[in-house]
Amino acid sequence: MTNFLVVGMGKTGESTARFLLDRGEKVLGYDDYKKRNDLSPNLLNHPSFSPLRPIDLSKLNWRKIQECIVSPGVPSIHPVLAKCEQERIPIVSEVELACRMLRFPLIGITGSNGKSTTVALIGHILNQAGLSTFIGGNFGTPLIDSISFQSSFQWGVVELSSFQLERIVKARFQIAGILNLALNHLDRHNSFRDYFMQKRNIFINQKKDDLAVVNFSNPSWHTQLCSMIRSSIIPITSFGQLQEGFYWENLKIVERFEGEKKTIDCHRWKLPGKHNRENLLFATAVCRAVGVRVDQIETFLSSFHGLQHRIQKVAEINGILFYDDSKSTTPASTCAAVNSLNGPIILLLGGRSKIKDFSEFTRNLSSAKIKVVILFGEDRELIHHFLPKSIPTFLFPTLDEAFVKARSLAVPGDSILLSPSCTSWDQYNNYHERGEHFIRLIYGNS
Numbered sequence: 001m002t003n004f005l006v007v008g009m010g011k012t013g014e015s016t017a018r019f020l021l022d023r024g025e026k027v028l029g030y031d032d033y034k035k036r037n038d039l040s041p042n043l044l045n046h047p048s049f050s051p052l053r054p055i056d057l058s059k060l061n062w063r064k065i066q067e068c069i070v071s072p073g074v075p076s077i078h079p080v081l082a083k084c085e086q087e088r089i090p091i092v093s094e095v096e097l098a099c100r101m102l103r104f105p106l107i108g109i110t111g112s113n114g115k116s117t118t119v120a121l122i123g124h125i126l127n128q129a130g131l132s133t134f135i136g137g138n139f140g141t142p143l144i145d146s147i148s149f150q151s152s153f154q155w156g157v158v159e160l161s162s163f164q165l166e167r168i169v170k171a172r173f174q175i176a177g178i179l180n181l182a183l184n185h186l187d188r189h190n191s192f193r194d195y196f197m198q199k200r201n202i203f204i205n206q207k208k209d210d211l212a213v214v215n216f217s218n219p220s221w222h223t224q225l226c227s228m229i230r231s232s233i234i235p236i237t238s239f240g241q242l243q244e245g246f247y248w249e250n251l252k253i254v255e256r257f258e259g260e261k262k263t264i265d266c267h268r269w270k271l272p273g274k275h276n277r278e279n280l281l282f283a284t285a286v287c288r289a290v291g292v293r294v295d296q297i298e299t300f301l302s303s304f305h306g307l308q309h310r311i312q313k314v315a316e317i318n319g320i321l322f323y324d325d326s327k328s329t330t331p332a333s334t335c336a337a338v339n340s341l342n343g344p345i346i347l348l349l350g351g352r353s354k355i356k357d358f359s360e361f362t363r364n365l366s367s368a369k370i371k372v373v374i375l376f377g378e379d380r381e382l383i384h385h386f387l388p389k390s391i392p393t394f395l396f397p398t399l400d401e402a403f404v405k406a407r408s409l410a411v412p413g414d415s416i417l418l419s420p421s422c423t424s425w426d427q428y429n430n431y432h433e434r435g436e437h438f439i440r441l442i443y444g445n446s
Helices: 011-022 054-059 079-086 094-099 115-128 143-148 162-166 192-203 219-226 274-290 294-303 331-340 359-364 380-384 399-409 431-442
Strands: 003-007 026-030 049-052 065-070 091-093 106-110 133-137 155-159 175-178 211-215 232-237 245-249 252-257 260-265 312-317 320-324 345-350 370-376 393-396 415-418
Touching (some): 003 011, 003 079, 011 026, 011 094, 091 094, 094 162, 106 115, 106 274, 115 274, 115 294, 143 155, 232 274, 245 274, 274 294, 320 431, 345 380, 370 380, 393 399
Parallel strands (some): 026 049, 106 155, 106 175, 133 155, 175 211, 211 232, 232 245, 345 415, 370 393
16 A cells, blocks of 8 residues: 655644545654654554654655655755655645645735735635635645535635745646745745745646736836736735726725726724735735625725734733734844834844845834844844844843843833744744743733
8 A cells, every 4th residue: 555655744744644544545744853742642543644753764665655745844955855856756735735625716825924914814804705715724724624624615715835835736726926025934945036936836827817916016026927927917016006906095995907996995904014005905906806895895804903923912011012023034024013113112033043134124124213122042143243233232042031121121102022033943833832922921921
């Protein structure tokens, strides 16, 4: 009997293994860091599941492996993947596997920043409009889980990382879009060009009648991107007007096609910042393409409150505001958070970086708004080199120590913002854990 090999046994890997086991397949599971006891009991106790240790790989009969399904967190240069390629074993992502079985059309959203908020907003509007919609992917529930749900979905909206898009073959997204592109994941990709090409994969299997939402706010890459797309393009921009597409004007979204102009009133939109304006434009374009009415979108905006750990106002204590933006893992997302708030800001930065170039801080952070920067975590020294000299800066090993310093410096009217610009993996399992720790510190329960 042939086996399926699942590499990376985190949330997505376990969902993939369960899906295959439920269909009578034999599954091998490998993870560099998880020990046997870290896996869920229903997997370990399944007679057709075998967890692999590094020592087992040398004894493995690779010819009996039919396919390898790789989780998003596993680098493409991983030795197990290299061995699969050597043995000519097909390697696909969980998204590719799921798309073989789906019975509903997909909306795929990727980009460097804002993906989760945009996916959640699209799902919120579609569900409120009476369209049963699966929401997940890299955000929340793995797409593979949707196949086992009892619900009959009319649409699926999924967040897609560059890692997931790297290993797709036939996966098709009837509506797809790239929100934005910034230096990101260069710890995994060889160059920005390589990163761009992985993101572009979201469009490669679209048909002529499918739709591609393209952000025209950044001409440095949208022109090149449009030349690679074979589907129908829906332009959006937050700067200026468009002859065709969606654009922002005086707290309204203007929709203009074939000379006809409609407006969507956005006074009920609650999320701060220009970046969230682009997220709203994107979501509106997608929902209008699906068929949601203008008045429905205007109504449903008021009931969307954003997501945890994304510029989330946690508390106001003695006149000091506390904001949790633990989801931020890039300089661009931190700058967007800073720009969305009023000063003075005490900024908490740090963790394990995905890039080595933080020059965006040199260009965009200013003492006019930033009262002080407090660095923590593994790459605090690296980030320190890129901060403007005019901003007072302190360095500490942990978030606990950084928070104590922030509290000692804060006065009424200040905002303490956790927006790390880095992954959490030096000290936490994920950004959610880091954000929850920050919230406990705010309320005095470390």
